[in-house]
Amino acid sequence: MTPEDVRLVQTSFAQVFPHKARLTQRFYAHLFRIAPEMRPLFRNDPALQREKHASALGAIVRSLQDLGTALPTAAALAQRDVG
Secondary structure, three states, X not given: OOHXXXXXXXXXXXXXXXXXXXXXXXXXXXXXXXXXXXXXXXXXXXHHHHHHHHHHHHHHHHOOOOHHHHHHHHHHHHHHHHO
16 A cells, blocks of 8 residues: 555545444444344444444554554454454
8 A cells, every 4th residue: 555545544534433333333234134144253242343343443544554563453353253
């Protein structure tokens, strides 16, 4: 990603992050609509899951200018999700 790409992603994310509750609710509704077999994988409280999702996205977006940090963060999240 170029520095301009990073700036655009971070600027856009900053604009939508205040609406994270609604956005993550819509994300999971869409996920379960297109892949209902995924629902049993999410046993946590739905509100807690949505908050964790938004926080993880925020951490990744904040670290985009340092892919050495962003990529391991994303990989760690993927590993936890696999478990």
